Amino acid sequence: MSKLFSKSLNGVKVKHCKNTMEQETVVMPVPDKVVIPMKQHMGKECDPTVKLTDLVKVGQLIGDTTAFIGAPIHSSVSGKVVAIDEFISPSGEKNKAVVIETDKLQEMDESIAPPVVTNHQEFVAAIRASGLVGLGGAGFPTHVKLAPKNLDEVDTLIINAAECEPYITADYRTMMEETEAVVEGLSLVRKYLNLKQVIIGIEDNKPKAIETMQQAVSSMEGVSVATLKSQYPQGGEKVLIYETTGRVVPEGKLPSDVGCIVMNVSTVAFIAGYMKTGVPLIQKRLTVDGGAVAEPKNVLVPIGTAFGDVLEFCGGFKSEPKKVIMGGPMMGIAIYDMKFPVLKNNNAILAFTEAEAAPPVETPCIRCARCVNACPFDLMPAAIEKAFKAGNVEALKGLKVNLCMECGCCSYVCPAKRNLVATNRLAKKLVMESNKK
Ligand code: SF4
Ligand code: SF4
Known part of the structure; x- marks a missing residue:
């Protein structure tokens, strides 16, 4: 086993860039339409509990699963179900999504009441x-x-x-x-x-x-x-x-x-x-920032609102964005379509300019071990990269790639600008696939 915290945290010093810290949260108006995916959690996808043309109210259950690992989904708006579409998550997973055209009345579902809890x-x-x-x-x-x-x-x-x-x-x-x-x-x-x-x-x-x-x-x-x-x-x-x-x-x-x-x-x-x-999880506070955003701020957004609508509410772009990310710059995921909806676990939308998002030029590994020193789990990212390239699953298992939390510290410190975290993600998948066989 790797040393795992035999000393204080490795990690890296990153620029904080907490530009919106002292800005009070602003409530975003209800958009014309929301797209609410049936899987916004780890575990099993929900099945829609509504159908096309149904009228729905705020907080109404619109998706559920009997699986223990899963979480029900509720409508963030009142309006009409206009589609039950296929939704492709940023990781490429295909799920369903309920599309609701809002009536802007925000009528609350009658069933909403504080839960009775005694144990x-x-x-x-x-x-x-x-x-x-x-x-x-x-x-x-x-x-x-x-x-x-x-x-x-x-x-x-x-x-x-x-x-x-x-x-x-x-x-x-x-x-x-x-x-x-x-x-x-x-x-x-x-x-x-x-x-x-x-x-x-x-x-x-x-x-x-x-x-x-x-x-x-x-x-x-x-x-x-x-x-x-x-x-x-x-x-x-x-x-x-x-x-x-x-x-x-x-x-x-x-x-x-x-x-x-x-x-x-x-x-x-x-x-x-x-x-x-008793109002379920239907809205999310998130930070909208990055050099391409005209008016960075914290916003309270109905779940299912399109990224494009949120960004427009923040004044749109002041310069052409090169990259838009869901989440932070270290662990976030790049989003290519501004119709992508805000999800329950989405805590930021960041839009970066060409200069901020310019991809680093990779050069060969110089065996400096900075990636090892930065890893909170004392993993060996350079060795993992080598084993992955060789398709050596046994070596990847031995290197404990499964412990990688994809924090990105190794890529951040690498002087050769190697995209180690991306390789780790692929290597973890390779090991997982091999474990299924
Ligand atoms: S991404 Fe993985 S290997 Fe790289 S520093 Fe983080 S935990 Fe370690
Ligand atoms: S930090 Fe980069 S250059 Fe240094 S050993 Fe790791 S992969 Fe190689």
């Missing part, structure tokens, strides 16, 4: 019904995370408020604008899961958020704020667990195996609102 089981069921998934980017269904098999061995809730990706400030705005909801949400999780302590991890480049959260929890026993070094990828789940508790998640194990549950700060804030109102 852990009812809490988990309520969270499932809300359609909540990890809002920090991974999209893992939250009810699954809240129901670990070894719950009695879990004692710590870690709130991921690191927001270590450059540009993104959506979680920061949640802490500043919804401080009470963050505290209520983490208290609810702690109460229903019977957890001893809560640690809120925030990078030291957000002093105001650290101060705000410290004040908010100052009278709460067992709740603390951990100030983390601004070092990417501080918000990686295993990294955060180590940096806040000193616990190491062994290979092939889950955070709950070391007594921890990690939740994003916006995810717990949502829980507080949902438990009061």
Whole structure:
């Protein structure tokens, strides 16, 4: 096994570019149309529960699955279902999407009411019904995370408020604008899961958020704020667990195996609102930024709104964008079609100019080992690249490519500008395919 956190976090120093930090979130008007994919989470795709020409209301269930790992989907608007189309995700996966023409009335579904929750089981069921998934980017269904098999061995809730990706400030705005909801949400999780302590991890480049959260929890026993070094990828789940508790998640194990549950700060804030109102997950706060965007800001957007509509709301482009990304510059995915919709786990839209997005020219590896030193898991990206090129699956397994969290630190530091993270993604797929045989 690689050394896995035998020392403090490797990672890299990245430029923060948190340009929208002090801008209050602006609510975006309802667009003419939304496209709501039936899979916005890890796990099984939902089946549409509506059909063509149905009239729908805000918060109405429009897709569901019986699979435990999956999350129901709700309408973010009121209007009429005008299509149930094929939707191709950025990773090339084909799923269905419900297309709704909005009536702009935003009539709420009559069934919406605060859930009645008195115990852990009812809490988990309520969270499932809300359609909540990890809002920090991974999209893992939250009810699954809240129901670990070894719950009695879990004692710590870690709130991921690191927001270590450059540009993104959506979680920061949640802490500043919804401080009470963050505290209520983490208290609810702690109460229903019977957890001893809560640690809120925030990078030291957000002093105001650290101060705000410290004040908010100052009278709460067992709740603390951990100030983390601004070092990417501080918000990686295993990294955060180590940096806040000193616990190491062994290979092939889950955070709950070391007594921890990690939740994003916006995810717990949502829980507080949902438990009061019963309004499911239908909108998303996201950061819109990058050199090509005329008016960068944080916006609250109905899920399913096209990227193009969001960008237009932000003043459009001030110069021709070369690259538009869903998520941050380190782990985000390039989007080629501005009709692509905002998803539950989408926390940023970044549009970069030609100069910002110019692809680096790759040169041969000079065996400097900077990629190894930068990797939070002490992997050997240069060796992985070599094994992948040779199609050597056994070597890739030996090099533990499956542990790669695709953080991009290796590519970032490589003086030869090798696109190591892209190779790692392909290498992981190769190993996965070979394991299926
Ligand atoms: S992308 Fe993978 S190999 Fe590269 S630094 Fe991150 S975890 Fe390590
Ligand atoms: S950082 Fe780049 S040049 Fe250096 S060893 Fe890794 S792949 Fe080779």
